Amino acid sequence: MSGSVLHWFRFSSPATFYPIAGRLIPVFWVLAALFGAAGLWIGFFIAPTDATQGEGYRIIFVHVPVSWMSMFLYLVMAIWAGIGLVLNTRLSSMMAQALAPTGALMAFLSLWTGAFWGKPMWGTWWVWDARLTSELILLFLYLGFMALQASIDDPRRADKASAILALVGVVNLPIIYFSVIWWNTLHQGASVSLTKAPSMAQTMLWGMLLMSLGYWMYSIAMALTRLRAIILEREAHADWVTRLPELTKVPR
Amino acid sequence: MIWDSLEQFLAMGGYAVYVWPSIGACFLMGFVELLMVRRRHNRILRRLMQEMVANEGRE
Numbered sequence: 001m002s003g004s005v006l007h008w009f010r011f012s013s014p015a016t017f018y019p020i021a022g023r024l025i026p027v028f029w030v031l032a033a034l035f036g037a038a039g040l041w042i043g044f045f046i047a048p049t050d051a052t053q054g055e056g057y058r059i060i061f062v063h064v065p066v067s068w069m070s071m072f073l074y075l076v077m078a079i080w081a082g083i084g085l086v087l088n089t090r091l092s093s094m095m096a097q098a099l100a101p102t103g104a105l106m107a108f109l110s111l112w113t114g115a116f117w118g119k120p121m122w123g124t125w126w127v128w129d130a131r132l133t134s135e136l137i138l139l140f141l142y143l144g145f146m147a148l149q150a151s152i153d154d155p156r157r158a159d160k161a162s163a164i165l166a167l168v169g170v171v172n173l174p175i176i177y178f179s180v181i182w183w184n185t186l187h188q189g190a191s192v193s194l195t196k197a198p199s200m201a202q203t204m205l206w207g208m209l210l211m212s213l214g215y216w217m218y219s220i221a222m223a224l225t226r227l228r229a230i231i232l233e234r235e236a237h238a239d240w241v242t243r244l245p246e247l248t249k250v251p252r
Numbered sequence: 253m254i255w256d257s258l259e260q261f262l263a264m265g266g267y268a269v270y271v272w273p274s275i276g277a278c279f280l281m282g283f284v285e286l287l288m289v290r291r292r293h294n295r296i297l298r299r300l301m302q303e304m305v306a307n308e309g310r311e
Contacts (some may be wrong), residue, residue, distance in 0.1 A: 059274045104283055113274040120270050155290030229293040247300055
């Protein structure tokens with residue numbers, strides 16, 4: 001037991017994780033491309049036309065995946081920030097910092113694609129509806145986390161302050177998720193539920209799930225790439241950084 | 253295959269102005285994010301290399 005704990009703590013050292021992340025990134029890019037291509041193929045060439053929404057419903061193949069990712073990434077970010085706060089592990093806080101911009105992009109794309117879906121179906125780009133408003137708050141939470149991090153010069157203090165913001169913001173996640181049940185909203189209910197059979201054609205479901213997997217892999221690849229930059233920025237004067245092959249092999 | 257022609261595919265049953273900006277934004281923003289992150293990584297690598305050169309001169 002203690003052996004395995006030690007083993008995992010070894011990976012929490014930036015010096016160990018930096019080269020590992022470098023080797024993992026291409027794998028996640030390939031997976032993202034494969035899942036994304038398969039999802040788009042099914043979504044745009046195989047899935048049938050929707051009975052009520054015609055071809056306009058095809059926005060679902062990006063809208064639902066980015067919306068799921070916006071919530072999921074926030075949860076992961078808050079967990080890493082919380083671990084960094086409690087265990088004082090540097091890499092955990094850097095992970096949270098690396099996830100925030102990608103999460104913010106997912107929240108933005110969720111609102112953007114939602115607006116382009118809302119216009120033809122509801123007749124409006126935006127409405128102050130519970131689902132839409134809570135998703136907008138999620139975007140602001142991401143931006144607040146990033147701004148707070150950037151506004152405090154000492155990185156460790158910035159980690160602590162932004163971790164508390166991230167943890168408090170978690171309360172918004174169930175609000176987003178259950179908003180379509182708790183309030184009367186214009187937004188339709190969940191398309192996919194763990195408790196009942198999906199209310200859509202199998203191919204539509206597959207397209208959505210594959211696109212979600214693709215976005216998941218994309219987010220990991222992107223967060224790891226950003227994490228490597230953050231590690232170097234923060235550990236600039238560490239001994240292991242000066243011995244990096246990227247820095248020593250380059251001809252001057 | 254559910255489409256008879258490229259025109260039909262691009263028209264998206266009349267929803268082209270809503271479907272394509274959604275898909276396009278996802279592709280474009282993903283690409284922009286990748287460029288920004290790679291630039292950030294290259295910037296710090298360049299800075300570290302300059303610092304190493306400066307330090308060597310001093311020693």
